[in-house]
Amino acid sequence: MEIFDRNNKPFYLSVVFLSLFLTHGSFALQSQNEKFELKDINQIKDIGSLDVSKDADLIAYTVSSVDQKNDEYVTDIWMLNFKKDRDKLIVRSAYSPKFSPDSNYVAYLAPGRGKYSDYQQLWFFNTKTATKRQMTKIESSVTDFEWSPDGNRIVMVINIEPEREDEGETQKPYVIDRYQFKQDNNDFLDESRQHLFLIEIARRKLTQLTDGSSNEIFPSWSPDGNRIAYVTKIGDIDRHDNWDIYVLKLDSNENPIQLTTHLGADSQGSRPQWSPDGKQIAYLYGGDPKLLWYAIQELAIIDLDTRTSSIITKQLDRNTSSPQWSEDGSSIFFVIEDNMKSQLAKYSFLDQKINTVTPPDYYLSGWSKNYAVRNGKIGLILSDLNSPDEIFFVDGKNLQQKSHQNAEFLSKKIISQTETISFTTDDGEEIFGMMVKPHNFDPSKKYPLIIRMHGGPVSQYGLHFRFDWQLFAANGYIVMAMNPRGSSGRGFDFQKVIFADWGNVDADDVSALADYAISLGYVDPQRLGLGGWSYGGMLTNYVIAKDSRFKAATSGAGISNLLSGFGDDHYIREYILELGTPWDNTEDWLRNSNPFFSAGNIKTPTLFLVGEKDYNVPLIGSEQMYQALKHLNIPTQLIIYPDENHSFSTPSYNEDVLRRYLDWYEKFLH
16 A cells, blocks of 8 residues: 555754755746646656766666657656766666666666567667667566676576466466465566576676575675675565575575574665675665564664674664765765655764765755765755756765756746645644645635645655646645654654554644644635545545545545455555454454444545556455445545556556546535
8 A cells, every 4th residue: 555655862963964056957947927737747757767977977867758649658768978968868768777887888678679579678888889789688577787896797687487378378267375466566476586697798698596486686796796695585475574685605506695684674675785895784674574664764784794783873763775885985875764855864984973965955866876976976866846856966065957857848837836834733743744835826815725645654745846736736726735643754653653553643633734724814614625645545535534624535546444455455464464363353453444434424525546456555445435435425436547556657547637636626626
């Protein structure tokens, strides 16, 4: 459900900015006279990933855009020459670029040719000749890969599917015998598995390294090239989330060595990182498995000889991600998720201090792999409140913007300024958020308000550009968004408070935000609206069942009767851990299903939207709330998007969602 797309004694971060100065392409673009329009959603380009060559002369990165003719999203690879300060498109319809250690090639993933066109294959782009070559020709998809340190081999993750039926035959019935049998984007789960394979580049020889009933992901080479660390979970993989790190020794008959034994999800979502001397591995410690995503994700180090782990961010009380060692092994870089911020930080083993590397007004969404850290050069994907992600480079004390994919488009638009806000709830909790005002805002007037709520619930709104907020502001609305209790970025106690208690204090925080907005004097108390997607849609339902002041709501991909989700979505493990079984803990299930069982209290006209094949928060959740409000003669509509999952893959549908938001708010807030 994205539902669930995660104080102790205060710990004060030692903040030492590296005197970062903007030297090129400021985000503060000068607006012309054009307001944001709905169609502009198709003009925004998204930076997805990047890699930097060993000599730091080249940057390869992905750009996703909209192909309006075919109504689809496309992702291309661009190459930026750092010295010449120019970039160009090098490969269409491809992703995951990674430089070879000698910088002569960029390996990437793209559909194969001919009979392999239905599968993602490994390809090479020659940086000297600009030629492309398909390296694998297999009737399976490559989903991940890593170069060996010497550049002669590549370890790949390949998705091995059951044998397909012959074309023309009537489709056979689904035979279900798995504990978790559904997954968003994958429909009914079959016996497909992800295994490790090794390709010797010169001979294109392919060797399978792992097999069996488990999935092996996030392979990582040891510095000497003799071992591969990876992440997997064993046993009945549907019933638990106990991911651990294993090490496979190549050219040996020895069984893989299990490094971590913690019962939680170790290194899930992040590749294990070898120290330069090959004696330690940095990874993400997942916390108490019974706390699911409410636990703090911490940075840990494990010694390969003693197999003992130490958590180096224990006192930080913030989620961390994406660790990388410095070249000399004296420090580790990683990402800190803090109050509305995402920053690159550096832990020094010498003084055991954590210093931030990127400034707080830039939101970090990605950064380059380890060898780009040499000489203080790091490739970054950064955004701020006025511009979407772009490629930046930090070189010692200087921060330079290197890509300008959205600059020309944004230079023609009026960008409404986003302000940070904070308020204190009745029970004394300080809540932080953001506000966007319409262009030519007049404080003597009264404006309609739209409150937006994020998914998760353990997630946060960060200080970065959001097109939907700009669109609402361009249409005369004040937009407010905040991170209520249950959000990440504020520590363990803050995010755990809604464990098995959804829609209680977090819904109260939303109502408190409405109180704060009205107190400013320029928000019309008779024109309050709200909405969100995933848990944001759920929280919308919780709020309108408790607070009847809102005159319009949009609830995307939500659920209110949790009993209908049991066995119908893909969260069976998580339901049991957080709420127990419905037959043993009926009261908890009913309490957390309050909007459905209290639907008679709802007065707010509500628009429900959902993907037809959403197995994250399935269609039934929106259907039931729509049916309840329809029965009660509350103005409502249900919009179902054909063949779409939790996140939509069709640009025109994403545009349609925003159009319906605008129409709904226009109808009930003006």
